[in-house]
Amino acid sequence: MKYRSIKGTKDLLPAETGLWHHVEADVRYMMSVFNYREIRTPVFEATSLFARSIGELTDIVTKEMYTFNDRGDESLTLRPEGTASVLRAYLQNNLGEQAPLTKLYYLGPMFRQERPQAGRLRQFYQFGAEAIGSSSPLLDVEMMILPLEVYRNLGINDTKLALNSVGCEKCRPRYKKLLIAELKKIQKSLSPDSQARLSQNPLRVLDSKDERDRKLTADVPLIKDHLCEECRPHFEEVQSALNALNISFHIDGRMVRGLDYYTKTAFEITHQSLGSQDALAGGGRYDLLIQELGGKATPAVGFAAGMERLMIVLEKNKREIASPSPKLYLAALDEPSRSWAFRTAVDLRKKGIAVETDYLDRSLKAQMRDANRLAAEYVVVIGSEELKSGSGKLKNMRSGTERPVSLSDLAGALG
């Protein structure tokens, strides 16, 4: 085979696109119920947009972006996530001037050059939402409920919701100093990964999977206990709103999101059947980002959810979706019948009836087999007799019974 899809990318074959349509419809339905409206942005943007918003030092920006220079020598990047593009569009089109609160959603491919593994691809699909213009903790909660409702509607109820607060520009630097001081005491005993994290992103040491790191940092102070006068009540209100809605969650004081722009609320929805990459969705508040991108200070919250990971959960839990099948299969016995069958198929299709017929000059037996395989609901066999008399037999493939039909009114007979 000469050509293959690029490492970490894959084809979505007909056997699975039916499920995708179903899930996408569910996402769009839920977004409209929550009053989020779709925005479609280009899949590539100026590299600096992502570098600025996601964070110059993050893994995504330093080693995972698909970046290239176009013919005009401008540095462009395939979007590694959705928020930066949405905010750019929000600012460029002055959406904030049209209403005080803007609720947007997106659904589309993202690109990151990572080593593929279960639940991780180089081109992957995310759906997500952004609510721009309010600092209400209720919107933080809405961002958690929204994906949870999408999942619930698909029959997935056993997700886990983890919650944390990562503070703001006031309390985070203060806490960071405290944390670094603590970590320095045990620095030499930490895993090599965590020693590197200590200088790059000390908060992430707490999120280490290494058992020894976990033990060593067991008593280290957590940011949730060092929030400022603004962040603490916000965090509490998020929790009480969740409690009021009877949504179960757990506080994970060690959870850190990988993107620099988060402030206050950070959350993650996981599912046990996912393996190592177990996050179905993640999100949080980013009150500083819009100003950072050149807009006026505007609070905002958002989430992003992985489509492929959702598919894995659905498949592991055997949620199968019936694939579309023809209403009628027209089997033809000879050349004149074939030509009539094709014309009739086109005619019925114009009326919105799904019809298939034979294009391979196959035997009747082969055509019947084909109709059966396609799960066609009805079959009409056309031969010279039928063409002469203008009537035929409508066979119900499920029951095997036949009844007479007028060939001039197949549409009527099919109801």
Add this chain to the structure above:
RNA sequence: GUGACCAUAGUUCAGUCGGUUAGAACGCCAGGUUGUGGCCCUGGAGGUCGAGGGUUCGAGUCCCUCUGGUCACCCCA
């Protein structure tokens, strides 16, 4: 980027100690039915054994390199 495991028909997999013509199941095609599917029976097509190199009288099998896949680390959806 690091590591482990894997690569044989369309698919899932057998293939003994290195030995002759590489097999099965499912799928596909055809026949068993002068014009009727599924179940069953019979037959058929389909393979550069991932690629390249090496060892050997002889390699699907052993060695090396590469490519790809899977899973984990890292990171994240």
